[in-house]
Amino acid sequence: MMSKAFGAIVILALAVPLAGQWLNYPTPGVPRTADGKPNLSASTPRMADRKPDLSGVWKLENPQQSQFLNIAPSVNGGLPFRPGVADLMKARNADPKTDEPITRCLPVGVVIRHTWPGEVKKIVQNPGLLLILNEYNKSYRQIFTDGRPQPTDPQPAWDGYSIGKWDGDTLVVETTGFRDGQWLDTEGAPLTDAAKIAERFRRLNFGHLEVDITVDDPKAYTKPWATKVNFILAADTDLLEFICLENEKDIKHMNAAVGAVAK
Amino acid sequence: MKTVATLIAAMLAVPLSAQWLNYPTRGVPRTADGKPNLSAPAPRTADGKPDLSGVWDGDHKPPCPPNGCDDTRSVREFLDIGATLKDGLPYRPGIAELTKARRQPPKTDEPITRCLPIGIVERYTHATLRKIVQIPGLLLILNEYNKMYRQIFTDGRPLPVDPLPGWDGYSVGKWEGDTLVVQTTGFRDGIWLDAFGDPMTDAAKITERFRRVDYGHLEIELTVDDPKAYTKPWTVKLYQILAVDTDLLDYICAENEKDIQHMVK
Numbered sequence: 001m002m003s004k005a006f007g008a009i010v011i012l013a014l015a016v017p018l019a020g021q022w023l024n025y026p027t028p029g030v031p032r033t034a035d036g037k038p039n040l041s042a043s044t045p046r047m048a049d050r051k052p053d054l055s056g057v058w059k060l061e062n063p064q065q066s067q068f069l070n071i072a073p074s075v076n077g078g079l080p081f082r083p084g085v086a087d088l089m090k091a092r093n094a095d096p097k098t099d100e101p102i103t104r105c106l107p108v109g110v111v112i113r114h115t116w117p118g119e120v121k122k123i124v125q126n127p128g129l130l131l132i133l134n135e136y137n138k139s140y141r142q143i144f145t146d147g148r149p150q151p152t153d154p155q156p157a158w159d160g161y162s163i164g165k166w167d168g169d170t171l172v173v174e175t176t177g178f179r180d181g182q183w184l185d186t187e188g189a190p191l192t193d194a195a196k197i198a199e200r201f202r203r204l205n206f207g208h209l210e211v212d213i214t215v216d217d218p219k220a221y222t223k224p225w226a227t228k229v230n231f232i233l234a235a236d237t238d239l240l241e242f243i244c245l246e247n248e249k250d251i252k253h254m255n256a257a258v259g260a261v262a263k
Numbered sequence: 264m265k266t267v268a269t270l271i272a273a274m275l276a277v278p279l280s281a282q283w284l285n286y287p288t289r290g291v292p293r294t295a296d297g298k299p300n301l302s303a304p305a306p307r308t309a310d311g312k313p314d315l316s317g318v319w320d321g322d323h324k325p326p327c328p329p330n331g332c333d334d335t336r337s338v339r340e341f342l343d344i345g346a347t348l349k350d351g352l353p354y355r356p357g358i359a360e361l362t363k364a365r366r367q368p369p370k371t372d373e374p375i376t377r378c379l380p381i382g383i384v385e386r387y388t389h390a391t392l393r394k395i396v397q398i399p400g401l402l403l404i405l406n407e408y409n410k411m412y413r414q415i416f417t418d419g420r421p422l423p424v425d426p427l428p429g430w431d432g433y434s435v436g437k438w439e440g441d442t443l444v445v446q447t448t449g450f451r452d453g454i455w456l457d458a459f460g461d462p463m464t465d466a467a468k469i470t471e472r473f474r475r476v477d478y479g480h481l482e483i484e485l486t487v488d489d490p491k492a493y494t495k496p497w498t499v500k501l502y503q504i505l506a507v508d509t510d511l512l513d514y515i516c517a518e519n520e521k522d523i524q525h526m527v528k
Contacts, residue, residue, distance in 0.1 A: 025420050106517055138411045140410060245517065
């Protein structure tokens with residue numbers, strides 16, 4: 001009973017349906033129209049220091065956006081693979097695809113944190129620190145905005161080490177120090193330990209956030225490439241828990257698959 | 264194969280003594296020799312309330328053995344949450360048998376063994392670090408273990424009447440003077456409070472009273488009211504000490520996981 005994509009099955013089985021959120025406490029501070037609905041085109045909220053406040057619960061503006069499944073079509077000109085990467089992706093996609101990190105409930109990394117389709121994410125902006133909270137595995141990512149430099153020898157990690165600086169009203173985040181072997185989508189587009197990722201966060205108005213993502217990974221790609229994710233504010237709701245390993249039933253089938261490969 | 268969980272902890276825990284992160288923590292008062300002054304007054308937020316923010320480690324750990332401490336040394340409440348209670352935990356009938364069954368080798372039902380979340384109590388007693396981020400209306404507790412966050416709403420909202428059962432439940436906090444009082448309900452059933460297997464059920468209410476005693480010390484008075492498991496509410500104090508000039512590292516329990524194949528029958 002090998003399925004093509006364990007990862008997809010896990011997602012279908014466990015994703016939290018947005019339509020069925022149990023949480024309906026009104027989000028404080030959201031501007032409303034006369035009929036009480038959130039006014040998503042109101043002006044961008046700002047911190048005490050007049051910088052835009054990116055805080056809020058966000059969901060993908062276009063739920064059909066498919067960067068999670070395949071990021072290449074969103075990249076102008078497609079992904080500029082180095083020789084060998086196409087073969088690597090072919091191998092990653094071969095049945096039963098048990099090496100996809102999501103299949104084993106491992107972390108998703110900074111790009112899929114943005115592109116994950118079935119969940120909301122929350123940004124918490126604090127002087128000196130920006131946090132991104134995901135429902136998937138109830139996991140956080142830290143972005144330091146206190147002026148510190150990149151570490152010279154970061155510990156390789158799924159999220160790397162991120163520092164952010166304001167460029168006018170745009171928060172520019174640079175990340176290095178990635179753990180090798182990551183996937184950027186379920187097609188298996190790679191991210192290696194040589195990667196640098198730059199993100200540009202722009203809150204266009206109260207209800208809309210745009211993140212430009214540039215991936216510079218000379219081990220996997222011949223040149224840097226960029227994609228964009230657009231978010232819309234999800235008012236009057238909050239994060240729910242999504243613990244991927246909860247009620248996990250796939251492992252024994254995967255071990256059988258691993259055994260079969262070993263033979 | 265007595266305790267798989269302990270084995271996992273020993274293999275994967277991030278060594279505190281070998282933190283790669285040494286960026287100086289901002290705003291920490293220092294003595295003349297540059298060392299953090301942990302007995303300076305507690306910091307306060309703009310509204311005058313104590314600021315609980317900081318990276319915290321378990322305090323009052325048992326003394327190191329003569330050949331030195333290992334990196335995964337945890338407070339004794341990690342093994343037994345009732346360690347300081349003279350008469351132990353007030354089990355209801357049947358709970359002693361339950362904890363005994365939970366401790367039977369190979370102990371594969373312990374959530375940590377399967378890299379599931381740890382509940383809000385073990386988040387304070389686990390050997391890895393935790394970070395509190397306090398902002399207006401929200402307190403976050405970030406743990407190295409599985410890189411997980413917990414939210415505590417401090418914006419005045421009430422507890423929900425029908426919360427979605429979760430590992431962390433649903434938490435609201437209010438200030439009483441300089442003490443943050445946090446109430447939590449809505450727990451998923453079957454949580455372990457410690458490696459001993461002391462239970463917490465879906466009937467539990469937890470009250471935490473946070474007091475930052477001085478710059479370097481945080482006291483959490485924890486009251487567990489769980490009528491399905493205990494005959495009466497009980498209270499313990501958990502102590503935290505500030506970890507300066509460091510930060511959280513990733514601790515992904517399922518990373519390089521090798522135990523599952525032995526556990527699956």
